[in-house]
Amino acid sequence: MTLLPASAVPATPVGLAVDVAAFAMHDGELRVLLVQRGELPHARDWALPGGLVMSGEELHEAALRVLRSETAVELEPRHLEQFHTFGEVGRDPRGRIVSVAHLAVLPHGTVEVAGEASGGHTLGAGWLSAHRPPALAFDHQSILDRALARLQLRLEYANLALEFLPETFTLPELQGVHEAILDRKLDKRNFRKRLLSQGVLTPSGERRTGVGRPAQLYRKAKNARSAAL
Amino acid sequence: MTLLPASAVPATPVGLAVDVAAFAMHDGELRVLLVQRGELPHARDWALPGGLVMSGEELHEAALRVLRSETAVELEPRHLEQFHTFGEVGRDPRGRIVSVAHLAVLPHGTVEVAGEASGGHTLGAGWLSAHRPPALAFDHQSILDRALARLQLRLEYANLALEFLPETFTLPELQGVHEAILDRKLDKRNFRKRLLSQGVLTPSGERRTGVGRPAQLYRKAKNARSAAL
DNA sequence: GCAAAAGTGTTGCTGTTACACCCATGA
DNA sequence: TCATGGGTGTAACAGCAACACTTTTGC
Structure with a gap:
């Protein structure tokens, strides 16, 4: 911690975000909540809900906010857990963004409500197959892979x-x-x-x-x- | 990812750092690399090596840089792994700093060299008992606890x-x-x-x-x- | 009475624990 | 020959995988 000037926090040009892999069961299948992007890059591709962390906000609060704002639904996760931080330099073409990925579990019935929603920048949201998802934007397939692995671990422990x-x-x-x-x-x-x-x-x-x-x-x-x- | 303006990355006022729990064996005991802080807050307390991530830098590169710059020694970890991200709002009194914590393992013999060193802002560095460390600055005891738990897990897997x-x-x-x-x-x-x-x-x-x-x-x-x- | 889904035991294998004595070397 | 640390086997137990038939209900 000693490279920090003792005064104030310098605004590093590194953006901090959260991404959320939210899971629920539907039709006997494991589904993940995805949003369809409305803008470039990756317009019309599917992505995990995510967004920048605000300064006074805890990481898990940011995850909850993002989940709600991008789906326009009051989702109440039964479980929410950070599982890995993705920070590779080239992962987002817009700049250096480091994202703390979260795993969320939503109870049975949740799946009914989130068929169509409209946050500001999305075309909609949907619960899609977690094991066979469509092509995902950015490095979100890696994030999803790791979320699934963690979810499987959590079955045992x-x-x-x-x-x-x-x-x-x-x-x-x-x-x-x-x-x-x-x-x-x-x-x-x-x-x-x-x-x-x-x-x-x-x-x-x-x-x-x-x-x-x-x-x-x-x-x-x-x-x-x-x-x- | 849709709360991001499509243009450039806004400089969020959230600082991103890495902290490193680096372990080695010495005298049949597990030791962790600590630096003694030279400035406020927590002056003269021991802390894990850490520092802000620079914009073009991978997380693990930042971890290596911090390890080297704060100990003035060319440490070559045999293993380096991110294990948790600590982001609680009040964890650093200087402002909002989110830190990606890393676990490093250094080979036998490393311990000899790092007895005294002097990065810019530290009074020195040392290899101290990992299971019975001195009082640590900030939330570094929590970080160390979790690093030890992960290290124990890695013995099996x-x-x-x-x-x-x-x-x-x-x-x-x-x-x-x-x-x-x-x-x-x-x-x-x-x-x-x-x-x-x-x-x-x-x-x-x-x-x-x-x-x-x-x-x-x-x-x-x-x-x-x-x-x- | 038939279709549909729930419920039930046993056996072999593998990994883990607890536990006490003999062996090879250097001084 | 003795002190020091290295090396060895067995028995009880728990957890896990493979495997097929009977029971209860609604129609």
């Missing part, structure tokens, strides 16, 4: 899958979330054994009826971690 | 312990590095079994003689990972 679901849910539903995030099928018996032995789920007594045999409903147990490293 | 040692080393020496990083004793037999079964070590044929029974020397195998998430 925290129980982040729970945050994608409503308060009560069935085990097959939870398994579906894991499968969507990992992008592969899991064994039903092993999954149940593992999850139930962790003791983070409590049966609600109710059952969900519908097609086929009714399923036990569970909810998150009182003692559930959420953060790690 | 990469084989970062190897980077602390010279090209050839004995198994007890390697175990010593693990113990110093984890700050606890390990079982000799289990450690050997685990490391040898990983196949990342190849015996060099030579033995190290000295006190007691001579020890087999090993070197890093050709196929060794170094990075993960």
Whole structure:
């Protein structure tokens, strides 16, 4: 910290931004929130929501603001976490911009509202396939890749899958979330054994009826971690 | 990214810095490189080397520059990795400074040279106990805590312990590095079994003689990972 | 009674822990 | 020969992967 003049902070010509990879489940698929750019560079391409950090603003506040302003919807993430900072010199043709990338998880149902929105500089917003997205602007594909990797990590260490679901849910539903995030099928018996032995789920007594045999409903147990490293 | 005017990058009044937690082994102990501040705030307190990022400079280049300029020594890290970005509004009394924290590993022997140095604004630099450091300036204790946690993680996922040692080393020496990083004793037999079964070590044929029974020397195998998430 | 989805156990493998004695060398 | 540190094996346990059939409901 000693290269800093003791007086005031010099305005370095390095712009600081946040980008947000916000995930939710829709149609049994993992979706990511993307905005379609309305201006150059990369006009009409899809991009992660992002924007410059303001001076009095915490990083996570900037992430929330950006999420809301670019989608015109009051999104309430269940989880928000910084996961990497992207600062390669050539990553943005407009100048030197370093971006702190965030991972957000939005609960079930969120996906309904954000079909069409119009921030100032976007053509719209949408929830698109996270594993097979369209071509993305800037280095946003790298950011998304890394966000997915972190999300997959968090399945093991925290129980982040729970945050994608409503308060009560069935085990097959939870398994579906894991499968969507990992992008592969899991064994039903092993999954149940593992999850139930962790003791983070409590049966609600109710059952969900519908097609086929009714399923036990569970909810998150009182003692559930959420953060790690 | 859409809150950015398409023209040029506005100079946000947010300063971007890097801080570096550089580790090395000395006297069988894990040490971290600290500089003693020569000016306010926190004059005479110890701090991690750090400084503002310049506009054309990659983040890791800034980390290397800061490491060198504040210690007046040509340090050649074996590993350098960004691990978290610290941006809390009140973390620096001089203004809004967001800092991308880096973890560096320096090889055995490095510790000899950096006893006394004099960058412009420091009283000196030194390698101090990483697990029991003196009081640190700003939020540098939080940064160090997180750096240690990441370093411990990297013992499992990469084989970062190897980077602390010279090209050839004995198994007890390697175990010593693990113990110093984890700050606890390990079982000799289990450690050997685990490391040898990983196949990342190849015996060099030579033995190290000295006190007691001579020890087999090993070197890093050709196929060794170094990075993960 | 049939379609659809929920639920259930066992076996083998692999990795981890705990634990105590003998071996090779230099002084 | 003794002090010093290097090197070795086994048994219990936990966690994980593979694998197929029965149960409950709605129609």
